[in-house]
Amino acid sequence: MYGKITNFIKELYPHQEFVPLHAPCFSGNEKKYLNDCIDSTYVSSVGQYVDRFEEQIAAYTKAAKAVVCVNGTNALHMSLLLAGVEKDDEVITQALTFIATCNAIHYIGAHPVFIDVDKDTMGLSPHALKEWLVHHAEVKGGICYNKRSQRKIKACVPMHTFGHPVHLNELLEVCREYAIELVEDAAESIGSLYKGQHTGTFGKIGVLSFNGNKTITTGGGGMLLFMDEELAKQAKHLTTQAKVPHRWEFIHDEIGYNYRMPNINAALGCAQLENLDKYIANKRETALQYQEFFKHIPDIHFFSEPEGCRSNYWLNAVLLKDKSAREDFLQYTNDHRVMTRPVWGLMNKSDMFKNAETDALVNTQWFEERVVNIPSSVRTALL
Template sequence: MYSEIVNTIKGLFPKQDFVPLHAPCFVGNEKKYLNECIDSTFVSSVGKFVDRFENDMAAYTGAKKAVVCVNGTNAIQMALMMVGVERGDEVLTQPLTFIATCNALSYCGAHPVFIDVDRDTLGLSPVKLEEWIQEYAELRDETLYNKRTGRRIKACVPMHTFGHPVHLNKLVEVCNRYHLKLVEDAAESIGSFYHGQHTGTFGEVGVLSFNGNKTITTGGGGMLLFQDEELAKLCKHITTQAKVPHPWEFVHDHIGYNYRMPNINAALGCAQLETLPAFLEKKRELAAIYKNYFDSVGVEFMSEPEGCRSNYWLNAIILKDKEERDSFLEYTNAHGVMTRPIWQLMNRLPMFEQAECGDLSNCTYLADRIVNIPSSVRL
């Protein structure tokens, strides 16, 4: 069966000796905007494309304000800082995620607490979240504390895995009930909607990524989405070295960060955003082809959760066990089709092996079985 799968995938991406997992696609105004940027000489952190990219993305997602950042990891770090996460705090998140999620909270000096995911979303389970809180945490004066460690639990960070939204309505409800700040790691879900609302706009802050392998790319970059314009203004200030505007003096009023996206990257982003609707339609077409095919050969394909419209950033199949997963990975990569397992669980990495965990049965099941298959935009 593996050879049939390889031939089917190669047939979807003809004229490629080796089919990559996800390649960028440049078919719009990228070169035009890059040339404009170069001709203006404003290729660094000041220029019209930075402002335009922020405004265009806010309009697309429905956020009140958007703030560009140098990459998605630093954007998560800034999001956590903006909601008040401090050194020694705990953050509830999922272990089935890319390392950036946990690296970012570590930059803040915070401690992750790992909660299980739902199988239909691959993202943080609001039911498992509430079960853990009820057993191991307590509210004191509208602040949640871990009964075992005594630490304050400040925030909750779900990740919309491969572009599939988590159960946001229930998650928002749980976070509100326990006074948790919700920060959405929407790095993979540009163009994904939960009941008609774009991911990254449900929490206090949402984060997008524009790495080279994302649905749209700026080469490297990230963005924070805000519904609170004053908070967005503060974030913009702090990510640009906290410099107070002045005709010539260098005055700074906070510890700032040099997390600014260069204008030349934003120029690329503006062009990519223009082509996003077409990219999303092509990716949905590919996902439909995959689903029909894998259903016919008895392999489970990861489809969008009910009530959602996923961007299908990376398509995924779920194999019967780890042994089959490993043999499939070996065969496909040896025969010209790039496939990848899902990430190792964060609690299995040496940096986070001492972190607190809830029951992680779903995470363990999925980590042993999920494989990503080629998902580039087919023109």
């Protein structure tokens, strides 16, 4: 059976001795814009491509403003600072996530609280969140507190796992009831829509990533999405060392951060963005072929987009029947030069966050034992 699967994947990605999980695709104006950037000599954090990339991402996502960062982790850190998270506050998130989500929380000296995910999204569950808050939280003076730790619960950070949107309307409702700011970790979900609206534009702030393995890439890079233009101005100020504009003086009016994306990276992003819709259509076609193929494979289920959503299918995922089957699948596919990988190790099991508060994480642990990502690159033969 595993031989049949690896052969099918190799047919999807022909002429490759080794099929990677997700390789970048450069099929447009990347070299042209990079050369233009080099010729201009503006290769650092000032230049026309930085402004252009921010404007184009804002237009694409229909955010009011977008602010670039050097990577998605920096963008998450900044988003939490702007949401008012301070040292020893608590931030609710999911244990089924890439470690950047939790690292950003830790940079502030805040504490993650891990809540279960939904079976249809692999993302933070509004029902599980409400259940935990009912029993463990109270709102006093417009501030949410953890009744056990007495810490303030300032923010909630759902992550759109593999590009599949979480149940945003329900999460927003719960967060509003408990006076908690919603910050979307939309790092994996550029081009994904929830009820027709782009992910990252529902909460106070949304965060995108343009790492080398993402749907489009700037090499490394991140983006903050805002519906509040004043908050976006503050973000731009803080991410550029909090420097007050002046023709020659160096004046800084608060603690700032060197989170600026270089112009040369933004040039790459502008070229990539021109082909984003084409890449997503390509990846969705691949997902459809996987979905049809796995209908006929016993004990392996292809994970499809949630109802009412359009996923970018950043990374396709299959569910094996148990942990043993997952390990056998990983061993066979990687031995036969098809890259697959398990879902991330759960954050509450890492040494750094093992003492964090959690709920039962029933679905989270179920996914951890079964999820495998399979090759998901743009298929260049179809472009």
